[in-house]
Amino acid sequence: MAQGTATDLEALKTLKIQTLRQSIRPECYQRSTSKALFSYVFDGLLYLSAIAGIWLIPYWWVQLLLGLMAGSAVAFMFVWAHDAAHGALFENRHLAEVLGTLFMLPSFNMYRLWAFGHNRVHHGFTSLSSIDWIWRPLTPQEYRQKNGWQKIIYRLERSPYTCALHYLLRVWWPGMIRFKADLKNRRAFTLSKLLTALFFIVFSGLSWWMAGPMGFVAAVLVPFLIFNYYIALFIYLHHTHPDVPFFMEKDEWSQSIGQLYCSTVVRCSKISEMLIHNILMHAPHHVDPRIPFYHLEAAYEDLRAAYGQYIHEMRFSFREVRQIFRTCKLYDYESRQWMSFRTGRSWIEQIEQKASALGAAAKSNVYPGKTAH
Numbered sequence: 001m002a003q004g005t006a007t008d009l010e011a012l013k014t015l016k017i018q019t020l021r022q023s024i025r026p027e028c029y030q031r032s033t034s035k036a037l038f039s040y041v042f043d044g045l046l047y048l049s050a051i052a053g054i055w056l057i058p059y060w061w062v063q064l065l066l067g068l069m070a071g072s073a074v075a076f077m078f079v080w081a082h083d084a085a086h087g088a089l090f091e092n093r094h095l096a097e098v099l100g101t102l103f104m105l106p107s108f109n110m111y112r113l114w115a116f117g118h119n120r121v122h123h124g125f126t127s128l129s130s131i132d133w134i135w136r137p138l139t140p141q142e143y144r145q146k147n148g149w150q151k152i153i154y155r156l157e158r159s160p161y162t163c164a165l166h167y168l169l170r171v172w173w174p175g176m177i178r179f180k181a182d183l184k185n186r187r188a189f190t191l192s193k194l195l196t197a198l199f200f201i202v203f204s205g206l207s208w209w210m211a212g213p214m215g216f217v218a219a220v221l222v223p224f225l226i227f228n229y230y231i232a233l234f235i236y237l238h239h240t241h242p243d244v245p246f247f248m249e250k251d252e253w254s255q256s257i258g259q260l261y262c263s264t265v266v267r268c269s270k271i272s273e274m275l276i277h278n279i280l281m282h283a284p285h286h287v288d289p290r291i292p293f294y295h296l297e298a299a300y301e302d303l304r305a306a307y308g309q310y311i312h313e314m315r316f317s318f319r320e321v322r323q324i325f326r327t328c329k330l331y332d333y334e335s336r337q338w339m340s341f342r343t344g345r346s347w348i349e350q351i352e353q354k355a356s357a358l359g360a361a362a363k364s365n366v367y368p369g370k371t372a373h
Contacts, residue, residue: 047073071226126258140344
């Protein structure tokens with residue numbers, strides 16, 4: 001599918017998001033407390049088993065392997081809490097917040113702060129880069145104006161191996177650690193920060209006491225880094241693809257474009273989709289985040305039947321992921337064109353050559369002795 005074709009975008013722009021939701025069967029909205037709690041227990045036991053192994057098994061290489069397992073579990077727990085924050089799992093918001101807060105603690109994310117930005121900004125203005133900063137691509141001109149260190153960071157963020165930096169630097173640090181709330185939310189957000197800080201201190205101290213420095217590394221540091229990698233990669237694949245556009249001007253964008261056309265579906269093995277709670281089946285989640293994760297596949301089938309021509313689907317493979325990262329480095333919002341760093345450099349050079357030629361032509365049209373105005 002051609003990226004952001006005018007016909008597709010104009011057709012979607014006239015569709016209300018509620019119209020898209022009407023194509024999804026009512027059964028996809030039915031909550032199952034037993035399914036939600038089963039996944040909660042499974043994820044929690046996976047995490048606790050890995051931590052117990054790190055504390056009790058005195059072999060550093062086993063501890064590191066269990067740290068990788070714990071980091072994966074932290075990512076699964078975070079996705080579960082993400083659904084809870086959308087109100088997709090329970091009618092009782094207090095229950096959702098308590099369970100979601102507990103599941104976000106191992107990632108050192110604050111449930112209320114995260115939900116505040118994610119639900120309002122990212123879901124409210126998906127791929128509208130003037131508002132939604134998540135994985136916002138730089139234009140060739142913006143990249144050129146960065147200093148050397150900023151360019152290095154941006155390149156590392158746009159690598160399939162070091163993309164965890166994006167979540168750390170663009171979401172966790174400014175949106176969790178340094179975020180200052182307004183008066184209405186200050187008390188609740190401050191309590192969330194204090195609770196997370198207390199968990200970090202107690203858990204770090206306990207891990208060091210139980211297994212020494214390697215206990216801290218394997219139980220605290222490694223899972224945190226692995227979690228950041230998972231989440232950064234997931235979010236990148238959710239909305240970045242050579243055929244998926246980004247927008248700078250709000251009048252070119254709409255809710256239907258952002259939620260359906262600019263949200264991808266990445267299919268994996270059945271067991272992978274189960275473990276990550278179908279989070280890569282992202283288009284139906286963005287069309288309506290109230291759909292529980294265990295109904296996303298059915299909701300996707302309904303959306304594909306009605307609006308399949310507007311959905312970007314791919315099969316997960318490391319080769320495909322590397323190709324997307326290789327292609328989607330810089331972005332021109334006017335032509336809606338993705339570029340590599342090399343292509344972006346050539347693109348700027350061509351613009352400068354055209355501008356220089358036009359300037360020379362303008363000078364040649366000025367008669368000798370006549371002042372140009």
